[in-house]
Amino acid sequence: MPHTPQIKIPATYMRGGTSKGVFFRLDDLPEAARVPGPARDALLLRVIGSPDPYAKQIDGMGGATSSTSKTVIVEKSEKEGHDIDYLFGQVSIDKPFVDWSGNCGNLSSAVGSFAIASGLVDPERIPHDGMATVRIWQANIGKTIIAHVPVAAGCVQETGDFELDGVTFPAAEVQLEFLDPAAEEEGAGGSMFPTGNLVDELVVPGVGTLKATMINAGIPTIFVNAEALGYDGTELQDAINGDLRALAMFETIRAHGALRMGLISSIEEAAKRQHTPKVAFVARPASYVASSGKQVAASEVDLLVRALSMGKLHHAMMGTAAVAIGTAAAIPGTLVNLAAGGTARSAVRFGHPSGTLRVGAEAVEQNGEWSVSRAIMSRSARVLMEGWVRVPGDCF
Missing domain, CATH: 3.10.310.10 (Diaminopimelate Epimerase; Chain A, domain 1)
Known part of the structure; x- marks a missing residue:
């Protein structure tokens, strides 16, 4: 009985802050997964290895914790004053769904680095040596994040002596600014305190x-x-x-x-x-x-x-x-x-x-x-692996 062969999708596995995730350029995803919906969710679930009744994600890229069961999709932004759009998907470990309701602040620290390395940021905005300012539109919550990414010899500088508790090894510091971060959640009226009370x-x-x-x-x-x-x-x-x-x-x-x-x-x-x-x-x-x-x-x-x-x-x-x-x-x-x-x-x-x-x-x-x-706040980020991730061609 013939079986559908695996396909390979360009991807980068990155640590950002105290989290890890699989990063994709939107245009690199299979066409059916370039828009929100069941096909995208099914693809990302299979990439990460969910749902897994054993809660180990052995057959995927996930690490069997919420911090390591994450996906990111990045594309050039059409919004004025922004370089890229960043969409975050939190993949459930044991259930068949991807939660798109919020951002990941830890992986936010890796988004600017990924975008620069992937050619998604205008080269004129990247210094040969110094600090690149990447203007990120966080698509899940509709907010702006500014990432200050160190650059050396025209490339992202990942190594350094910045230490972050929860991460074993030091790396280069990435400073993040979350602008107007009060979440405009549906049903909450866009208020920082949706009940109207501090307590x-x-x-x-x-x-x-x-x-x-x-x-x-x-x-x-x-x-x-x-x-x-x-x-x-x-x-x-x-x-x-x-x-x-x-x-x-x-x-x-x-x-x-x-x-x-x-x-x-x-x-x-x-x-x-x-x-x-x-x-x-x-x-x-x-x-x-x-x-x-x-x-x-x-x-x-x-x-x-x-x-x-x-x-x-x-x-x-x-x-x-x-x-x-x-x-x-x-x-x-x-x-x-x-x-x-x-x-x-x-x-x-x-x-x-x-x-x-x-x-x-x-x-x-x-x-x-x-x-x-x-x-x-300051975090750090680095590429762990880059190339392609493989999934069965009929999984989505």
Whole structure:
């Protein structure tokens, strides 16, 4: 019986921040996958190796975690003042769907480098030596990201001495500016605080009534106090991911928060929207030992944050959630700001399972409404492999 042979698609496997993903130029995708829809989703699922009932993604490029089950599509931008359009797809590990509802802040740090190396940025905008400014349109959420990519001898400089907790080896620093990062989510009215409150009383069946800060900035995020859940904020992955009851509790909080934020119209919809919103818990500074064995002193951080992504505690911190943290920390009265001491601030350093991260945000209040003009943080990125990815020709 004849079988359809495999096809090969030009692709690049990259690390961006504390995530990894498969990057494509839009024009390199098979024609049926160049537009949103079932064919594109089916192709990316097969590339990554999902859905996998064994949750290992052995037959694909995924790494069996939310941080390594990611895809990116990039094309030249037709938007004025932008170089490229960037679309992010979070691929479910064990279910047959790709979530397009949000951005990946970590992989955002690799998009500019990929675009330059792929010839998608006007050569006149790339210095022979210095810093290339790549203007990125983030198509998932309709926002602008500015990536400052180091260039040496006309090529992206990937090596360097910038260290990022959660990444083993140093690399070149890439600074990202997330402009006007308050997410304009459908049903949320484009408001940074969709409920109109800095802190809400969130009723969660089976859990209780929790104080919660629900914010749309970088990515929709629900912040709760660690103490209210019986945690101290120093937890590492095993403490949460090995506890099925805890994971179920966080998913219930996430679902009811999503409903309260207007992101879904029924609790049942949350299962089909795993990438957003995120749920995180915060605590005042405390000393702990990070997952690498590094000692983090309470004096080194302004607060502690632990966040879940795709149903599991993240090994470090999602870049978009870091934007939400920086934004919320800059606004007096939010749970994040209160955990950081309750004072006005334009930057915050927080502790996460792998170490620490600093993020800045410029927030202002006008007529009772808060807005943030930009959030800034540094990541690093590099190419891991480039060439072609192969999939069965009939998989999409």
